[in-house]
Amino acid sequence: MRVLLQRVSSASVAIAGEVVGKVGRGYCLLVGFTHADSLAEAEWMAEKVAGLRLFPDDEGRMNRDLRDVGGALLVISQFTLYGDVAKGRRPSFGDAARPEHATPLYEAFCSMLMARGFVVATGRFGAEMAVEIRNDGPVTLMLERSRT
Numbered sequence: 001m002r003v004l005l006q007r008v009s010s011a012s013v014a015i016a017g018e019v020v021g022k023v024g025r026g027y028c029l030l031v032g033f034t035h036a037d038s039l040a041e042a043e044w045m046a047e048k049v050a051g052l053r054l055f056p057d058d059e060g061r062m063n064r065d066l067r068d069v070g071g072a073l074l075v076i077s078q079f080t081l082y083g084d085v086a087k088g089r090r091p092s093f094g095d096a097a098r099p100e101h102a103t104p105l106y107e108a109f110c111s112m113l114m115a116r117g118f119v120v121a122t123g124r125f126g127a128e129m130a131v132e133i134r135n136d137g138p139v140t141l142m143l144e145r146s147r148t
Helices: 039-051 099-115
Strands: 002-015 018-023 026-032 053-056 062-065 072-077 120-122 130-144
Touching (some): 002 053, 002 072, 072 099
Parallel strands (some): 072 120
Antiparallel strands (some): 002 018
């Protein structure tokens, strides 16, 4: 499981010109799954995201977490995080989980974040989405959890 996390002052996602998810201060998470991923990876990642201290305290140090600042999450499915460009010019997506495997993991991951008390906005799995991200900092991290 891979998550590209961006700390945002705001983020939104639109499908066919209609905004379907929007958050203010918080994180935008671009989330991808591979074939071997299970609920264990999703649970680990939800706990990691919930506990990261990426917001500045009064001294400007990253000492506050999402809960401390009343932040929300925009979670977007992103199979292209598993794109392999080692050969040729067109990415191969052979490592990305098929929708029948990834969809339930994506939904479970969102539910795990909500169960931790966070406001979670989403796009629509598999849809063509336009994502607007107002990166704050900028702070961007790649998080990964695999079974290997």
